Amino acid sequence: MNSNTSSNQRITFRKGHENDLPEMRRLFTETIETTCRNDYDEKQRIAWKSGAENEERWLKVIKEQYVLVAVLHNKIVGFCTLDQRNYIDLLFIHKDHQQQRIASTLYKQIEDKAIEQNSMSLAADVSKTAKPFFEKKGFHTLREQLVSVNNVHLTNYKMIKKLI
Template sequence: MIFRSATISDLNEMQKLYVETIQSVCKNDYNTAQIEVWIHGVQNMDRWIDVINTQFVVLALIKNKIAGYGTLKDGNYIDFFYIHKDFQRQGIADKILKKLELEARKQNSKIITSDISITAKPYFEKKGFIVKAQQKNIRLNVELINYKMEKEL
């Protein structure tokens, strides 16, 4: 496994991983309407380009395929954190999280935060994150539940 920063040329593969992971991994925690609304965000190309251009983005690659990625916004917020549906439970998330936490420390952040899905909540709790609030987000008239979580570095 190798790690590198993302570039615009990685965008299509990152978006495909995002959609497929949500559809596959999150299907037990979110219904079809919620998943459709969640993945609808993939169509906001300006947002995705902004992520590549302004955030710390680390890709994990196995045989030149993106196995997972994480992004750090403003030095202290995990914006995107997805592991490919075929590469779950192989330690990839741990390695990406360590890299994001290291970058946050380099940027003098004392706390790292994120908005975490129901699916990912147990993982982040095991990594020392605590729930600050349950959030009900309305997107396209559909309610999505996630959790504001944080960890002291």
């Protein structure tokens, strides 16, 4: 039996709650530091990771957005959020769990939720690192954007996918 399919390796997906925030914020910063290293320089990663310090924003995410988490051995290995029924705000997967279909499973559940809520499309502001994933899911780029975080410029992409 392949160890990835054994019962002790089973990933579960559930709705996120406030108690998940410390782990989500840690996963956010670790993923930016490791997975995004080839696409953003150190100064950019530091600026981007500073978003984890905004406790008010993270509380708003958990209270106002539809949040899904992927859990393995009682540890969050990924999460995705849906804001305003049609905007993917956050999608982050632990560096040790990339390429295991976790992002695809989270994304599919988020897309299903958007369709259930009668959304006509999904939008996201996507990093250079995540752009190929979103393209594979049927998103197309509306425009490249230059965003400023703590006076540091980062490139991302406004992307959209028609659902209906």
